[in-house]
Amino acid sequence: MAAAxxxxxxxxxxxxxxxxxxxxxxxxxxxxSVATFELSMADWPSGFVLLVVxxxxxxxxxxxxxxxxTLLLNIRSGGAKFALPFLICALTLxxxxxxxxxxIALEQNFRWYRQVRERIVARVEAGELKPNVxxxxxxxxxxxxxxxxxxGGNDIVVDETDEGTYVLFLTSRGLKHHFTGFLRVPPGGDxxxxxxFEDKPPSQLVRYDKDWYFVAN
Numbered sequence: 001m002a003a004a005x006x007x008x009x010x011x012x013x014x015x016x017x018x019x020x021x022x023x024x025x026x027x028x029x030x031x032x033s034v035a036t037f038e039l040s041m042a043d044w045p046s047g048f049v050l051l052v053v054x055x056x057x058x059x060x061x062x063x064x065x066x067x068x069x070t071l072l073l074n075i076r077s078g079g080a081k082f083a084l085p086f087l088i089c090a091l092t093l094x095x096x097x098x099x100x101x102x103x104i105a106l107e108q109n110f111r112w113y114r115q116v117r118e119r120i121v122a123r124v125e126a127g128e129l130k131p132n133v134x135x136x137x138x139x140x141x142x143x144x145x146x147x148x149x150x151x152g153g154n155d156i157v158v159d160e161t162d163e164g165t166y167v168l169f170l171t172s173r174g175l176k177h178h179f180t181g182f183l184r185v186p187p188g189g190d191x192x193x194x195x196x197f198e199d200k201p202p203s204q205l206v207r208y209d210k211d212w213y214f215v216a217n
Contacts (some may be wrong), residue, residue, distance in 0.1 A: 017081045020071055024085035028092035029066040031057055036101040054129050065089045109171060110182060114146045121167050121184050122156055130208070131158065150181070159195045161186070166194045168215070180216040182208065191215055 034057050068085035073080050095101075123129045124140070132140040133155070142154045150156050150174030159166040164186020172180045183191050191213040192201055205217035 017071070017074075017078065017084065018066070019090070020082075021086045024025075024064060024068055024088045028059055028088055031061045031092060032095065032101070035096055036105050061089075065080070065093065090097070106171065106214060107208075110212070110214075113147070113149050113169075114212075117149050117167075117169050117182070117184070120146070120156065122147065124156075124167055125165050152179075157181075157196070161189075161193070163189055163193075166191075168196070171214075178217060180204070180214070183213045183215045185211050185213065187211060 034053060064087075068089045071085055072080045103193075120129065120142070129140055129142075131137050131140055133141055138157050138159060140156050140158060142150065142156060144154070146154065148154050149169055151170045155170070157168040157170070159168075166186065166189065167184045168179075168181050169184075170179055170181040179196075183194060185191050185194070189211070191197075191205060194215070195213075196217055198215065202215045202217060204214065206214040208214055
């Protein structure tokens with residue numbers, strides 16, 4: 001009796017979208033990260049880096065949108081899975097357009113470092129920390145020994161007044177003396193009286209909590 005010859009069948013699989021999906025996720029995640037933390041990276045000298053990074057990321061992202069759109073042509077032969085990369089890019093674009101990414105990043109920054117900053121304010125008010133930069137009588141260089149609570153080298157700006165001490169923790173330090181940061185005012189103090197705003201009122205003034213404001217000049 002002749003032995004039965006086993007018959008093998010080869011499973012056919014459609015084209016894979018895995019690589020395209022991973023690429024779309026990576027591009028979208030990196031784009032959202034740059035958009036969220038762009039403000040914190042804007043201090044000198046990394047602000048110059050942003051002049052290259054931001055346009056490059058934007059170019060790559062919109063190139064990714066066009067590329068993912070071409071994958072839609074494969075839906076008929078490969079299935080609806082080929083729409084996933086385009087949907088990810090479209091969702092990312094909607095987040096960029098409508099989600100308050102800068103606000104979210106600032107709120108996280110404020111919450112994460114609030115207690116440390118308040119301890120530093122207490123040390124300034126007690127006279128433990130004093131201006132120590134020769135060319136600026138209002139600047140305290142905290143240095144590497146202290147937690148990094150202020151952008152641009154971990155320096156804080158203080159203003160001693162009759163009503164109390166104003167302390168500015170920078171979130172960015174740009175060219176032409178432009179800055180943003182969290183300003184702690186003395187009880188009952190007015191952030192507009194901070195010495196940096198003597199010539200021009202703040203361009204941004206947002207109250208975060210009692211005696212705490214986000215300011216920009």
